[in-house]
Amino acid sequence: MSGLSIENISMRFDLPNGTAVQALQDVSLLLNKGELMSVLGPSGCGKTTLLNIVAGFLAPTSGQVVLNGHAVTGPDAERGMVFQQGALFEWMDVRENVSFGPRMGGQTEAQWGAQVDHLLDVTGLGDFKDKATYELSGGMQQRVALARCLANDPDVILMDEPLGALDALTREKMQGLVLKLWKETGKTIILITHSVEEAILLGERLLVMAPRPGRIHEEYRLPFAEMGVGGDLREVKTAPGYAETREEILEMIWNMEEEIMGRTEDMQ
Amino acid sequence: MIGVMILLVYVAIFLGSFLVVRFFVRRSTSDFTALKTVTFGDESAVASNRIASVVSVVTIFLIWGSFTGSNWVPGFLHAPGPFVGDTSFVYTIETGDGTRDDATVFVRVAGFGEQAEKFEVDPGEGIAKDDAVAMPASRSSTILFDRNDEVTRKDGAQVVAIDGVAIGPDKAIQTPAGRFALTAKGAISYAPPRGLQMEPIWLPPPEAVVGRLIEIADEGYRDSTLWNHLGYSLFRVIAGFLFGALLGIPLGYAMGLSDWFRGWFEPIVEFMRPVPPLALIPLVIIWFGIGETGKIILLFLASLWIMAISARAGVSGVNISKVHAAYSLGASKFQIMRHVIMPNSLPEIFTGARVAMGVCWGTVVAAELVAASEGAGMMIMVASKFQLTDIVLMGIILIGVIGFGIDVLMRKAENWLVPWKGRS
Numbered sequence: 001m002s003g004l005s006i007e008n009i010s011m012r013f014d015l016p017n018g019t020a021v022q023a024l025q026d027v028s029l030l031l032n033k034g035e036l037m038s039v040l041g042p043s044g045c046g047k048t049t050l051l052n053i054v055a056g057f058l059a060p061t062s063g064q065v066v067l068n069g070h071a072v073t074g075p076d077a078e079r080g081m082v083f084q085q086g087a088l089f090e091w092m093d094v095r096e097n098v099s100f101g102p103r104m105g106g107q108t109e110a111q112w113g114a115q116v117d118h119l120l121d122v123t124g125l126g127d128f129k130d131k132a133t134y135e136l137s138g139g140m141q142q143r144v145a146l147a148r149c150l151a152n153d154p155d156v157i158l159m160d161e162p163l164g165a166l167d168a169l170t171r172e173k174m175q176g177l178v179l180k181l182w183k184e185t186g187k188t189i190i191l192i193t194h195s196v197e198e199a200i201l202l203g204e205r206l207l208v209m210a211p212r213p214g215r216i217h218e219e220y221r222l223p224f225a226e227m228g229v230g231g232d233l234r235e236v237k238t239a240p241g242y243a244e245t246r247e248e249i250l251e252m253i254w255n256m257e258e259e260i261m262g263r264t265e266d267m268q
Numbered sequence: 269m270i271g272v273m274i275l276l277v278y279v280a281i282f283l284g285s286f287l288v289v290r291f292f293v294r295r296s297t298s299d300f301t302a303l304k305t306v307t308f309g310d311e312s313a314v315a316s317n318r319i320a321s322v323v324s325v326v327t328i329f330l331i332w333g334s335f336t337g338s339n340w341v342p343g344f345l346h347a348p349g350p351f352v353g354d355t356s357f358v359y360t361i362e363t364g365d366g367t368r369d370d371a372t373v374f375v376r377v378a379g380f381g382e383q384a385e386k387f388e389v390d391p392g393e394g395i396a397k398d399d400a401v402a403m404p405a406s407r408s409s410t411i412l413f414d415r416n417d418e419v420t421r422k423d424g425a426q427v428v429a430i431d432g433v434a435i436g437p438d439k440a441i442q443t444p445a446g447r448f449a450l451t452a453k454g455a456i457s458y459a460p461p462r463g464l465q466m467e468p469i470w471l472p473p474p475e476a477v478v479g480r481l482i483e484i485a486d487e488g489y490r491d492s493t494l495w496n497h498l499g500y501s502l503f504r505v506i507a508g509f510l511f512g513a514l515l516g517i518p519l520g521y522a523m524g525l526s527d528w529f530r531g532w533f534e535p536i537v538e539f540m541r542p543v544p545p546l547a548l549i550p551l552v553i554i555w556f557g558i559g560e561t562g563k564i565i566l567l568f569l570a571s572l573w574i575m576a577i578s579a580r581a582g583v584s585g586v587n588i589s590k591v592h593a594a595y596s597l598g599a600s601k602f603q604i605m606r607h608v609i610m611p612n613s614l615p616e617i618f619t620g621a622r623v624a625m626g627v628c629w630g631t632v633v634a635a636e637l638v639a640a641s642e643g644a645g646m647m648i649m650v651a652s653k654f655q656l657t658d659i660v661l662m663g664i665i666l667i668g669v670i671g672f673g674i675d676v677l678m679r680k681a682e683n684w685l686v687p688w689k690g691r692s
């Protein structure tokens with residue numbers, strides 16, 4: 001079967017002081033090939049932990065992740081990662097960064113050259129391929145990170161707040177780019193974000209998680225990502241249903257935050 | 269006395285030039301800093317004042333030249349020199365029965381570095397006879413005035429006045445001719461005016477140092493050319509540092525990547541790091557003698573721990589996102605080592621290398637001071653035994669220049685090899 005299946009994942013961190021944090025409790029999910037799911041939730045609800053388990057950087061306390069019919073046991077080229085920032089290799093220029101995966105896989109430039117240059121053009125980095133990464137703006141750096149991930153042709157792309165460090169305008173442009181690349185490449189994508197708007201605009205599916213213990217609170221299927229592909233994201237925001245969805249999710253997260261605040265106040 | 273004078277002159281020039289520059293040199297209004305209204309407390313607004321740097325260096329040479337009577341400094345800027353030339357004074361003795369008589373002492377004071385030539389004078393009349401004394405500048409001389417007198421100190425004669433000013437065993441006096449005192453046995457102790465200049469044996473003038481440099485560059489010193497001496501020191505530093513880096517960097521990597529290596533070497537590294545390499549010199553000499561082996565081993569030890577610690581810090585400092593990204597892109601452990609961890613640690617390693625080179629340079633000079641047959645440190649050590657202060661100074665200046673040069677080169681290499689340092 002093709003797809004990503006997260007099966008009854010639980011994750012408990014035992015802290016050195018003897019207490020434990022239940023970061024995830026019995027999380028199950030099924031992602032079909034080519035789906036884009038955005039994940040929302042208050043801080044500390046286990047989003048990053050979940051992504052790290054899917055990426056293979058963490059082994060869950062119980063449960064398993066199955067991709068394309070085999071269980072995930074560690075990091076692999078089939079699951080690409082895009083981090084918020086700081087994951088580019090400063091000692092390589094833009095093109096070397098983007099071609100890192102194929103090069104490590106033993107491909108020759110003849111094999112990867114065309115694809116890498118195509119990705120550089122698609123992401124608008126064509127004129128910057130010989131630049132050092134630290135000379136680029138934050139937005140361009142994230143485009144390098146995206147292109148680098150895509151150049152390796154993974155089955156699943158995991159993004160942990162990939163646009164979180166960008167300013168509003170750059171962020172909007174990058175959202176369009178993510179949608180475009182998603183449609184063009186047909187990748188399965190999980191995208192963590194703190195922005196409700198971004199989650200609604202980009203997520204074909206939208207997962208809201210709740211904290212303590214980290215669990216799935218609600219799941220949505222939304223039409224806005226499809227509308228946004230190739231279109232104007234700002235127009236999508238005026239589409240019927242958008243405003244209501246946004247209000248509903250904002251309310252939900254607001255309530256969760258209130259509950260957390262209330263609980264911490266109780267503890268005091 | 270001279271020290272206090274020099275300090276006063278130095279402070280005066282510091283303040284004087286500051287005021288002059290403040291009042292007469294207008295700040296360039298073109299740069300951004302000039303538009304800041306608040307600069308005190310804003311470190312970024314404090315750029316090193318070029319004028320101050322130039323005046324500072326010029327001042328050092330000026331004071332150096334002025335207080336050593338250098339030919340390179342115009343005469344009117346010289347600090348008053350010591351008295352040189354012929355002078356004389358009259359002493360009065362009183363014999364046991366109260367008779368007094370005067371006699372003149374003629375003194376010839378030779379300049380720094382010159383030989384005081386003995387001379388004779390006509391003894392003259394009376395029971396006290398005239399004397400002739402030759403002496404070097406800036407010293408005091410004990411004058412046995414009664415060697416030719418008819419009544420000596422043994423007979424109960426004693427000096428009661430110099431140039432008409434009363435003097436006694438507990439009463440030193442100052443006359444235009446200089447300072448006089450009586451020794452315990454009643455002889456005259458005479459010091460002509462010393463002025464404020466330094467004797468070359470304390471501080472030679474700059475031209476003497478430059479002259480020595482040219483001479484030694486030309487003829488060598490102690491059976492080796494100057495370049496040989498410096499070359500030996502440099503060779504030891506580079507050899508010791510290279511061995512230290514060659515072992516220290518892999519050791520640091522191993523400590524950063526393996527718990528067993530870290531556990532095993534941590535106590536050793538943590539213990540050896542605070543031991544100053546200078547403290548190892550005696551042991552190294554006992555074990556390996558004073559030859560090249562011992563010196564290179566000493567410098568190896570000096571750089572080893574620094575390099576190991578910086579390589580370990582370089583590994584620990586890698587952003588885990590980079591490593592995770594590389595794994596997700598399909599890189600193997602070896603590839604991550606080669607393409608992520610090693611390049612990522614380069615800035616730290618360069619910082620360590622700069623420190624290590626500095627420490628090695630200091631250590632080699634110290635080791636050569638203790639024992640060596642060639643080297644920059646050996647040169648100044650031997651010269652100091654013969655009180656050849658100009659060679660000592662020349663050596664110190666060369667050591668400073670080379671140490672500075674090494675650091676500049678390391679920084680150049682750093683900018684070239686790790687341009688991303690501090691920019692990510």
Ligand SMILES: Nc1ncnc2c1ncn2[C@@H]1O[C@H](COP(=O)(O)OP(=O)(O)OP(=O)(O)O)[C@@H](O)[C@H]1O
Pocket residue numbers: 013015021022023041042043044045046047048049050214
């Ligand atoms: N290595 C760890 N050791 C101990 N506790 C951890 C560890 N990693 C995460 N946690 C805990 O697990 C919980 C979930 O963390 P996680 O980073 O997954 O949250 P998140 O949803 O990504 O939050 P944010 O939105 O702030 O990134 C938190 O309470 C956190 O303190």
Ligand SMILES: [Mg+2]
Pocket residue numbers: 047048049160
């Ligand atoms: Mg997170």
